[in-house]
Amino acid sequence: MILLPGALIQNLQAQDHNLTFDRDEPPTKQMLMDVREVFEFEVRYGFFTLGWVDVEILPDTTYQGETVHHLRTRIRSNRRVPFVGTRIVNYETLFSYNQDWFYSHLFWRDDIHDEEYETAKIKFDREAMEVRFFEKGEPADTLELEEPASGGDLVFLYSRLFAGIEEPYELPVYIEGEKSYLTASSSSNIEMRSYDAFDDDVETYFSEGTTDADGPFGFSGEFKAWYLTDDLRVPLEAHVKVIFGNVRVRLISYERTHYDGM
Template sequence: MKFIFLFVLAFKILFSRFESAVEFQQEFEKFDKKFNTSFIQVGEELVYEVKYLFFKLGQIKFTVVDKFIDNGKEFYRVRVKIDSYSVPFVDIHANFDAVFDSRFVAQRYYSEMNEKKYYQSVRYNFVEKSSFYVVEKNYQNFEYNTKGKRVDTVKVMTNYCDGPSLFYYARSNASVQKTMVLPTFIEGVKGITIINFGKKKTKIKIDALNRPIEAYEIDGKASYVGFFGLTGDFTGWISADEKAIPLKGKLKVIVGSVIVELKSWNFDWKPA
């Protein structure tokens, strides 16, 4: 069973059937403008717990590994680590290493996923001059003793974010009232994420904090299946301060819904 990240977010929809709960117009994101990235600090670590009904399934950790300049452009490297707990129906361990620029355009990516009977790795690189991604996939099925490798060239007509960069894109735009249609590259496959930003400002309580704090609510849908089988609608809350920290998400998966909630962080933070 495939896994989801985070917040990011995964889903099955058609543009013509998307029903927005807000009144402002959808806008196609071309990732060609400057965004606020001041909240992305090297060393930042955010840990989330994933819950399904009364079960704690596992945790997701986001780490900002590096910030660097290449040919005059600013880039960020982030690492995502997903580990399931010892529960009967989930046994997944995955690592992601992604590089995106200050526009949140996906540049480089590598993932490894280990399940009890299956292993898969995905690597892709964006060739900007030619507007395509080179995607390499390797897999091994331990149950049937099979393995394989495939290399594809995926042509793109616009800029794409991916799972890790989408997480930070959402943080950058949480307070702005708009609906965005986002070209999204998930594990080497093209998809679409639609997010309603700035729906409302509210108070939310999570277990890791001793009081409710102010947060911006977002929601949306996506056209792909991600980790944990995430597919369909999602709702999230992002702190209404300069850190713009995703606090909690309600995500639809194939078997129902999961809650992803902030568990810990490694920096000084005074939420509003």
């Protein structure tokens, strides 16, 4: 067997996935928006696959006359799980960013399996500094807006700005008519881990945190996460507590292309 140096293996992986390892510091927001990434994660509870999570930055669109970014998170259930059946839910977010953070304009949920759309919607009104919740088109609740405001899914981007540096961060999260907080911190230590998305073991940064928000599968409480040490700090894995125990979310497929705008 021929042993390849770690740097050479890392370089081969980078060529296969358009990865680069030229930076010691985390990515900038502009760097994350200059690419289009497609993620597929497997959600497991013990030996059972509960489902899959697909995350994708879609082409830019317009909202209230301004160009904005579009993040889609799709949750697909495993129809072989008893009493669950086929469930496909899209979480859509229109967002922008400034010098300090990413922030949401509009968040909504589509229950694709039931052909019910915008079953929940959140509007972030920065003129009135209010967050307005809607359920099936009807007004539900209104809360004061605190930046950087989002429906929670922007942590997928925001957390990458801190991966590998020992600087804690906190995010207000607006879900189901309530405001919660997510706090987390990362480590600069490097750990080798293996993922189906890559042929060989990869270098990772570890992060951990807690939230009192009620997320998908009843996700709440403490969580752990791992990120690739590449220039964009690709999210690789998360361990989260849900209503029936602990689940693991692991990257099984990843694609990256450069983006030139609308």
